[in-house]
Amino acid sequence: xxxxxxxxxxxxxxxxxxxxxxxxxxxxxxxxxxxxxxxxxxxxxxxxxxxxxxxxxxxxxxxxxxxxxxxxxxxxxxxxxxxxxxxxxxxxxxxxxxxxxxxxxxxxxxxxxxxxxxxxxxxxxxxxxxxxxxxxxxxxxxxxxxxxxxxxxxxxxxxxxxxxxxxxxxxxxxxxxxxxxxxxxxxxxxxxxxxxxxxxxxxxxxxxxxxxxxxxxxxxxxxxxxxxxxxxxxxxxxxxxxxxxxxxxxxxxxxxxxxxxxxxxxxxxxxxxxxxxxxxxxxxxxxxxxxxxxxxxxxxxxxxxxxxxxxxxxxxxxxxxxxxxxxxxxxxxxxxxxxxxxxxxxxxxxxxxxxxxxxxxxxxxxxxxxxxxxxxxxxxxxxxxxxxxxxxxxxxxxxxxxxxxxxxxxxxxxxxxxxxxxxxxxxxxxxxxxxxxxxxxxxxxxxxxxxxxxxxxxxxxxxxxxxxxxxxxxxxxxxxxxxxxxxxxxxxxxxxxxxxxxxxxxxxxxxxxxxxxxxxxxxxxxxxxxxxxxxxxxxxxxxxxxxxxxxxxxxxxxxxxxxxxxxxxxxxxxxxxxxxx
Amino acid sequence: xxxxxxxxxxxxxxxxxxxxxxxxxxxxxxxxxxxxxxxxxxxxxxxxxxxxxxxxxxxxxxxxxxxxxxxxxxxxxxxxxxxxxxxxxxxxxxxxxxxxxxxxxxxxxxxxxxxxxxxxxxxxxxxxxxxxxxxxxxxxxxxxxxxxxxxxxxxxxxxxxxxxxxxxxxxxxxxxxxxxxxxxxxxx
Numbered sequence: 001x002x003x004x005x006x007x008x009x010x011x012x013x014x015x016x017x018x019x020x021x022x023x024x025x026x027x028x029x030x031x032x033x034x035x036x037x038x039x040x041x042x043x044x045x046x047x048x049x050x051x052x053x054x055x056x057x058x059x060x061x062x063x064x065x066x067x068x069x070x071x072x073x074x075x076x077x078x079x080x081x082x083x084x085x086x087x088x089x090x091x092x093x094x095x096x097x098x099x100x101x102x103x104x105x106x107x108x109x110x111x112x113x114x115x116x117x118x119x120x121x122x123x124x125x126x127x128x129x130x131x132x133x134x135x136x137x138x139x140x141x142x143x144x145x146x147x148x149x150x151x152x153x154x155x156x157x158x159x160x161x162x163x164x165x166x167x168x169x170x171x172x173x174x175x176x177x178x179x180x181x182x183x184x185x186x187x188x189x190x191x192x193x194x195x196x197x198x199x200x201x202x203x204x205x206x207x208x209x210x211x212x213x214x215x216x217x218x219x220x221x222x223x224x225x226x227x228x229x230x231x232x233x234x235x236x237x238x239x240x241x242x243x244x245x246x247x248x249x250x251x252x253x254x255x256x257x258x259x260x261x262x263x264x265x266x267x268x269x270x271x272x273x274x275x276x277x278x279x280x281x282x283x284x285x286x287x288x289x290x291x292x293x294x295x296x297x298x299x300x301x302x303x304x305x306x307x308x309x310x311x312x313x314x315x316x317x318x319x320x321x322x323x324x325x326x327x328x329x330x331x332x333x334x335x336x337x338x339x340x341x342x343x344x345x346x347x348x349x350x351x352x353x354x355x356x357x358x359x360x361x362x363x364x365x366x367x368x369x370x371x372x373x374x375x376x377x378x379x380x381x382x383x384x385x386x387x388x389x390x391x392x393x394x395x396x397x398x399x400x401x402x403x404x405x406x407x408x409x410x411x412x413x414x415x416x417x418x419x420x421x422x423x424x425x426x427x428x429x430x431x432x433x434x435x436x437x438x439x440x441x442x443x444x445x446x447x448x449x450x451x452x453x454x455x456x457x458x459x460x461x462x463x464x465x466x467x468x469x470x471x472x473x474x475x476x477x478x479x480x481x482x483x484x485x486x487x488x489x490x491x492x493x494x495x496x497x498x499x500x501x502x503x504x505x506x507x508x509x510x511x512x513x514x515x516x517x518x519x520x521x522x523x524x525x526x527x528x529x530x531x532x533x534x535x536x537x538x539x540x541x542x543x544x545x546x547x548x549x550x551x552x553x554x555x556x557x558x559x560x561x562x563x564x565x566x567x568x569x570x571x572x573x574x575x576x577x578x579x580x581x
Numbered sequence: 582x583x584x585x586x587x588x589x590x591x592x593x594x595x596x597x598x599x600x601x602x603x604x605x606x607x608x609x610x611x612x613x614x615x616x617x618x619x620x621x622x623x624x625x626x627x628x629x630x631x632x633x634x635x636x637x638x639x640x641x642x643x644x645x646x647x648x649x650x651x652x653x654x655x656x657x658x659x660x661x662x663x664x665x666x667x668x669x670x671x672x673x674x675x676x677x678x679x680x681x682x683x684x685x686x687x688x689x690x691x692x693x694x695x696x697x698x699x700x701x702x703x704x705x706x707x708x709x710x711x712x713x714x715x716x717x718x719x720x721x722x723x724x725x726x727x728x729x730x731x732x733x734x735x736x737x738x739x740x741x742x743x744x745x746x747x748x749x750x751x752x753x754x755x756x757x758x759x760x761x762x763x764x765x766x767x768x769x
Contacts, residue, residue: 002606002676002765028676127607127677161678161696514692515672515680517603526604528674533692 003109003126004029005094006165006530008133011035011066012098014189018084019064019094020049020175022168027161030063030094031168033133033175034190042087044185055174064094064109085110094126103518107525129515131530133191135507136169137176139532140269142511142543162513216261224254246386249488253380256282256546273544276497281546285380285491292384293377302374306367313359313395317352320398324348327466336462344466348402355398382488389484396477403474404569410467411567413456420453471564495544499537506534588747590614591715596741598750606675606758610751612741613668617661617686629653662687666740673755675762679703679720681737695735697762698725703755705748706734716745718752 006021006029014035021032036045045062052060065084085093095108107126141163176192178184232238241247256278266272296302328345330336373391377384393400422428423446428439441449501508510532518527535543563570582602590596599611633649665686672680678696685691701723705716722733738748 004677127674129677161698512694514682514694515674515677517607517609517672520603526607528677533694 002028003092003094004129005096005107005109005126006031006129006131007096008032008034008191009130010133010191010193011189012130014066014068016067016069017065017189018045018062018088019066019096020060020188021063022059022172023061023063023090024164024168027164029161029165031165032063033060033169033172034188034193035066036062037187037189040186045088048186052172052175056171058168058171060172060175061090062088063090064092064096067095067097069097069099096128104521104524105527126525128525128527129530130518130527131165131169132507132532133169135532136166137173137191138505139166139507139510141166142509142535142539166510210263213261213263217258217263220254220258220261224258227251227254244386244390245485245488246383246390249382249386250379252492253282253285253382273495273498274546277495277544277546280497280500281492281494282380284496285382286378288381288491289377289379289384292381293374296374296377302371303367306370309366309370310359310363314356316396317356317359317398320352321349323469324352327469331465334461334465336465337459340459340462344462348405351398351401382491385484385488389481389488392477392481392484399470399473399477403470406463406467406470407567407569410463413460413463414567417453417456417460420449420456423449424453467567489548493546493548495541495546498540498544502534502537502540507532509535509540511535511539586750588743591710591713591742591744596743596747598743598747600750600754606761607673608754608758609670609672610754611668611670612738612743612747614666614741616667617665622657626653658687661685662689669738669741671737671751671755673758675758676765681735683740693735695720695722699723699732700759701728701731703752703759705745705752715742716748717742718748 004027011032011034015037017035017037018040019030019032020034020036021030023030049060049062052058092109092111095110097106097108098104105128107128109126175188176190177196178186178188178193179195180187180189180193181195232241260275260279260282266275296305324345327336328341373387374384376387419429422436423441426438426441427436429435430437498509512533513530514533516529516531518529520526560570583600585597585599587595587597594615596615597613599613601609601611603609629649629652633645637643637645662685666683667686668684670680670682670684672682674680676697678694679700680692680694682690682692699722701721703718703720706719707714707716717736718738719734719736721731722735723730724732
């Protein structure tokens with residue numbers, strides 16, 4: 001099998017020395033991590049490798065020699081390098097060589113163990129694969145090939161060819177701690193040998209985050225304790241709390257914040273990304289909310305809004321009254337049952353009259369209420385949108401009431417009709433067996449049943465029309481509220497940090513690798529460049545999506561139509577009660 | 582070693598197969614289909630603008646014309662970047678894996694790499710496509726834990742859709758490399 005040598009691009013211009021890395025026998029590949037330069041003492045090299053092996057659980061060893069010829073080929077250098085093979089015995093022993101100024105390399109791998117039965121050390125073909133050490137170190141492979149049982153501390157079996165390479169480089173960070181300015185016994189060459197890179201701001205933030213997290217975590221835990229107290233479980237408050245989406249959104253945000261500022265460190269990259277996504281989402285939310293706040297409070301927009309609200313509510317009520325007058329007449333040319341029509345129409349008109357009186361009663365206080373509610377936008381745009389959704393729900397409460405009345409009436413009628421239809425055919429619903437059975441009725445039962453059936457069926461068009469109209473209005477209101485909730489959900493669950501990372505540092509999120517064949521010369525070993533294949537945007541969103549607060553419609557279209565037909569009440573979203581622990 | 586040969590695809594169009602043998606165990610096959618022709622581009626643009634002009638004479642709103650221009654430009658950019666594949670490449674490297682690259686007309690490249698552990702075989706399969714029965718080359722994948730089951734079928738050259746003669750050339754080369762890989766991996 002061809003021997004694959006993974007060589008870091010940063011070492012391609014380094015001086016001659018020893019190759020240090022890990023040998024993976026299952027894939028016949030050598031992952032070269034660093035180059036040890038002359039002069040060195042073999043004992044100290046071995047000590048360093050033992051230290052690294054203990055610290056990182058990676059089997060680093062000396063894999064071979066690296067020769068970067070400056071001038072004419074030197075014969076004694078060649079013998080010296082071969083002599084090193086005796087000191088650091090490794091099977092196979094790699095010998096990579098590069099002429100200065102050319103792009104072509106020569107590679108040789110000799111197996112010593114096989115030579116016992118063959119007599120001479122056998123050589124094998126070598127394939128050079130260049131990789132960017134820094135990018136490979138920083139990237140995370142998706143899907144993570146770590147099996148559920150393996151932790152970081154154990155030495156993993158080869159989980160997959162490439163995942164192994166990523167894993168090896170990532171865990172050998174200890175080897176890259178020494179740079180050329182350190183006065184150590186051994187001089188290494190790797191991606192950080194020109195000096196460790198770090199950012200002052202990041203280090204300062206890391207130091208400051210400890211006490212800040214502690215303080216905020218304690219504050220947030222106080223808040224959570226207060227909101228989870230028994231006071232909220234009493235009847236009126238728990239009912240209001242379950243119906244208002246604002247409370248749900250605030251609770252959701254509180255949970256996010258407590259997760260971000262919790263004092264325990266993230267265990268794996270997935271948790272770290274989740275924390276970062278939540279933080280960016282909260283920050284964006286608050287920024288957009290503050291923008292909205294400044295827009296609302298400028299130019300006395302709140303006053304304008306308050307002044308416009310009451311006429312709008314009046315207008316809506318007026319339109320409803322016109323609608324009811326139209327229904328009480330001959331709507332769309334249909335002929336209604338006059339008496340029932342008048343009763344229903346007057347009933348709903350009286351409701352609207354009550355509603356208008358309440359709105360007019362509240363009108364002096366609307367501006368103050370709106371001003372204080374507008375302040376809540378500083379908690380985030382999502383909170384402001386939830387409050388808007390709740391205000392719409394409150395303002396269209398009469399439409400909801402009408403829908404419930406119409407639905408209940410229609411539902412009663414439909415059930416009555418179906419039961420009497422069964423009586424018509426001489427059958428009965430058996431509650432015990434949950435099926436339709438035949439039944440013999442008395443004559444007077446049949447007579448009354450048929451009479452009632454006729455009455456109900458002739459009153460059906462009127463009730464059905466009222467039900468249809470109010471259901472359509474209710475569905476309209478639900479659609480508007482649903483759109484607002486969709487927007488809130490989007491802001492809540494979009495992983496902005498991951499998307500930004502994919503845009504600016506695509507090598508961090510890797511879906512795999514891609515190879516490019518470099519310039520080739522006959523007789524020379526094959527050279528490939530291994531680059532990171534970044535994750536597509538759709539996969540990024542899918543993998544790192546934050547869990548939303550779960551207010552999704554539970555019905556499929558089929559069950560929705562069925563419920564509408566039978567007059568059962570539809571609740572567009574159920575607040576999940578079990579999320580309050 | 583590099584050579585080029587012209588074949589035809591299932592619709593009768595011309596595709597060019599370019600073979601490069603980098604080494605005995607590393608081969609690359611590139612299939613380029615015809616580029617976007619000026620004739621079809623002009624036809625589509627004229628059709629869209631005629632329709633927009635017809636709507637404009639009906640509605641007397643000049644926004645329709647600007648919208649039509651906007652739609653044409655955005656549509657063309659979207660087509661070049663997301664739909665029109667100019668070249669598909671199959672790179673097969675012994676003991677490493679198989680890599681498939683699609684290059685779009687706008688220059689975007691999308692690459693998939695499959696490790697050799699996961700590759701079971703490369704075969705030519707038949708399929709019913711619209712009203713035709715066509716041959717296509719595909720890679721059978723296996724789960725390393727269950728070597729006798731086929732976990733996935735990955736078709737290759739989906740956009741160029743060459744005919745059987747072209748597929749046979751690629752198939753023979755791939756089978757040589759796979760046979761060599763199986764032979765060397767069987768022995769330690």
